[in-house]
Amino acid sequence: MKYADTPPYAPTLMESTRAIGYSIEAAIADIIDNSIAANAKTVNIDFFPIGEAYITILDDGFGMTEQELINAMKYGSQDPLQERAEIDLGRYGLGMKTASLSQCRILTVITKKNGSVSAAQWNLDHIKSAGTWSLILLDENDIADYPNVKKLLLQDQGTIIIWQDLDKFAVGEKDIAEAFRKKMDIIRDHLSLVFHRYLSGEQGIQKLDIRMNEKSIPAHDPFLVKKSTQLMDEEVITIRGEKVTVKPFILPHVSKLTKAELKALGGKDGLRKQQGFYVYRNKRLLVWGTWFRLMRQGDLSKLARVQVDIPNSLDDLWTLDIKKSTATPPEEIKQNLSIIIGKISEGSKRTWTYRGRKETSDNVIHMWNRMISRNGSIYYEINPDYPIIQDLYTDYPELHERFNILLQQIGYTLPLNSLYLDLTNDEKIENDSEKDTKQIISMVKAILSVRDEHTSVEELLDNLKLAEPFYSYAEEIDEAKVRGEFDD
Numbered sequence: 501m502k503y504a505d506t507p508p509y510a511p512t513l514m515e516s517t518r519a520i521g522y523s524i525e526a527a528i529a530d531i532i533d534n535s536i537a538a539n540a541k542t543v544n545i546d547f548f549p550i551g552e553a554y555i556t557i558l559d560d561g562f563g564m565t566e567q568e569l570i571n572a573m574k575y576g577s578q579d580p581l582q583e584r585a586e587i588d589l590g591r592y593g594l595g596m597k598t599a600s601l602s603q604c605r606i607l608t609v610i611t612k613k614n615g616s617v618s619a620a621q622w623n624l625d626h627i628k629s630a631g632t633w634s635l636i637l638l639d640e641n642d643i644a645d646y647p648n649v650k651k652l653l654l655q656d657q658g659t660i661i662i663w664q665d666l667d668k669f670a671v672g673e674k675d676i677a678e679a680f681r682k683k684m685d686i687i688r689d690h691l692s693l694v695f696h697r698y699l700s701g702e703q704g705i706q707k708l709d710i711r712m713n714e715k716s717i718p719a720h721d722p723f724l725v726k727k728s729t730q731l732m733d734e735e736v737i738t739i740r741g742e743k744v745t746v747k748p749f750i751l752p753h754v755s756k757l758t759k760a761e762l763k764a765l766g767g768k769d770g771l772r773k774q775q776g777f778y779v780y781r782n783k784r785l786l787v788w789g790t791w792f793r794l795m796r797q798g799d800l801s802k803l804a805r806v807q808v809d810i811p812n813s814l815d816d817l818w819t820l821d822i823k824k825s826t827a828t829p830p831e832e833i834k835q836n837l838s839i840i841i842g843k844i845s846e847g848s849k850r851t852w853t854y855r856g857r858k859e860t861s862d863n864v865i866h867m868w869n870r871m872i873s874r875n876g877s878i879y880y881e882i883n884p885d886y887p888i889i890q891d892l893y894t895d896y897p898e899l900h901e902r903f904n905i906l907l908q909q910i911g912y913t914l915p916l917n918s919l920y921l922d923l924t925n926d927e928k929i930e931n932d933s934e935k936d937t938k939q940i941i942s943m944v945k946a947i948l949s950v951r952d953e954h955t956s957v958e959e960l961l962d963n964l965k966l967a968e969p970f971y972s973y974a975e976e977i978d979e980a981k982v983r984g985e986f987d988d
Contacts, residue, residue: 547712605625619640773789
C-alpha cells in the first residue's frame, strides 16, 4: 500500500469555500461569535459604501499575539472534536475565514494584545497569482491607512476585521450604496435576534453592546418574556452527562400586543411562520421557527415558542453546520420534545380560543355556540340562552319567531372566510380587543335602562356576570354597584 501527500491547492480551495452559502447577516454573526469568545464588551460594525467600499468589525476583546493571529488565519485552525470553553461559539476553525471571504476578496485582520499590534491578510488575487498559501503579514507602517485602524490603536486591546473588494456583496446590485442601506436593516434585525440574550445582559453571561455605524442594536426577545406565559417549568434532558434545557412559552393573544410588538414577533411572515423551537448554543440563537417535523405549523399553535439550550459539547449530536445556521436534534431529545409538544400545543390553543382572557368554566354563558352537525361539520350559532336574548323573548313573546329567524340569519351570514384571513394574517381585530372598565360599565347601564319591570337590578347583574364579556369584569361591576352607579 502506498500513500500520497496531496496538500490542498490554495486558490482552488479558498475560491470553492466561498460558495458555502453564507448570507451577509450570517457572516457578520459568525465574526461576532469570535468577539464573544474573546470576552468582548463592545463590537462596532461600520459600513462604508462610497468609492472603495468596506465593512469593518471592531471589538475590544482579548486580542491576539502574532503567532495566535497566524494560527487563527489557518483553515481548520482548531480540531472540531476538541473540547471547547463554555463561552467558545466556534467549532470547525473555519468560521472567520469562510464567513469573511464569502463576502469579500481581501480579508485583513489587525489585532492588539499587551501593547503589541499584529496584522495579517488573505488576498485572493495574490493567492491566485502565487499559487500557494501565501498569508501576507503586515507591519504597523503597512496598516496606517486601513479603515478604522486608529480606533483599534486607541484601545488597550482588541481586534478589527476588515472586508475589502466586496465582490459578492455587490452581485446583482446596480447601486452598491442602496444595497448597503437595504442590507443594513436585514443585518440589524438578524443580530438583534441571534444575540438578544447577550444584548439584554442575561444573568450569567457578559453583556454585549453591538453597534452599527455608532448606533447600538436593541435586543429582540422572541418570547416577549414580560408579557408571555411560561407554560411549564423548565425541563432538563440529560445526554452523555450534559444538560439540555427546554422552556416553553405561550405568547399573549394578538389583542394584547401593540403594533410594534406584533411586527417584531412575526416580522413579514407573521406569527404562524415564527412558531416552534428556538435552539440556542451557549445562549447564541442557532435555528428558530421549526418544530423539527414533530408537528405541523398551525394557526392554533402559532403562539407557542420553545427555548432550547444546548451546550457546545453536544455539537456532534445536533449535526451543527459550519455556518451555525442549522441544527437537528438527536432521536433521544426528539422523544422528550414530543411529550412536551402536546402540552405546548394545547396551551396555545386555549390562549387563542379564549382570546388571552382567563379560562372559564362551563357555567359561563357565551354569545356564540360552536356546534357540530349530524354529518360532523362545524357551524356557529348565536346562543339563544344569552341573558339579553332571553329578556327579549320574555318582553316580546309575539316576536319570538321573528327573533329566531333574525338570529339564524346572523349565524348563516357570519363572514368566516374574512375572519380566517384576518386571523391568520395576524390582523388586530377591534371586536376581539380587551374592553376597559368604563366601556363595560357603560354597556351594563345601557342594558339596565331597558330591563322590564319584573326583573330587578340585582337579578340582571347576576345574570350578566355569568355571560361574556361581563364575566371577566365581575369585580368591577360589583364595585360600580356599591358606588351606586346603577341606581335608578
